[in-house]
Amino acid sequence: MDDGGYNKALDILKKQFGQPHIILNALMNEMLKRKQINVGDGEALWSLVSAMKKCDVTLNQIGYTSDLNSTNNLLKIQALLPTVIQNKWANKAHEILEDREPTFSDMLKFIEKQAEVSCKMFGRHVGRNDKRQIEKPKVYANVVKTSKSPSCFICNGEH
Structure with missing residues (x-):
């Protein structure tokens, strides 16, 4: 590409596709056009983090x-978060507002x-209501049946 052809090509591409408001709109749509994230869905949180x-x-x-x-x-991003995380963000934002926006x-x-917390053991357990994991273990006694009548321990069966 002689005579600055490469620079001209870059200028053409920038004019057609590189306008900041077009880029902003495309990126914001990619980030915001998704379902609200469910409690305990670490994968969806990481997807949002990636887009952000x-x-x-x-x-x-x-x-x-x-x-x-x-x-x-x-506020649109906050609305994507599970309610419990929305509440945590509201508290964090309140702290920040004491000094700035x-x-x-x-x-x-x-x-x-x-997202990091959601992928750890306790974070992955949030929102689960699995009774099998919180029930007390059942204790079974071994019972041995014999044909003889039971004997007394105190007098060795002599009564």
């Missing part, structure tokens, strides 16, 4: 983060931590 990281990295690289941090988008990055770190 993709948004964060891409939009930071092109310098287009103002929409990422909008309260409206943070919560950001997309704050929420990403929070959700990533929740």
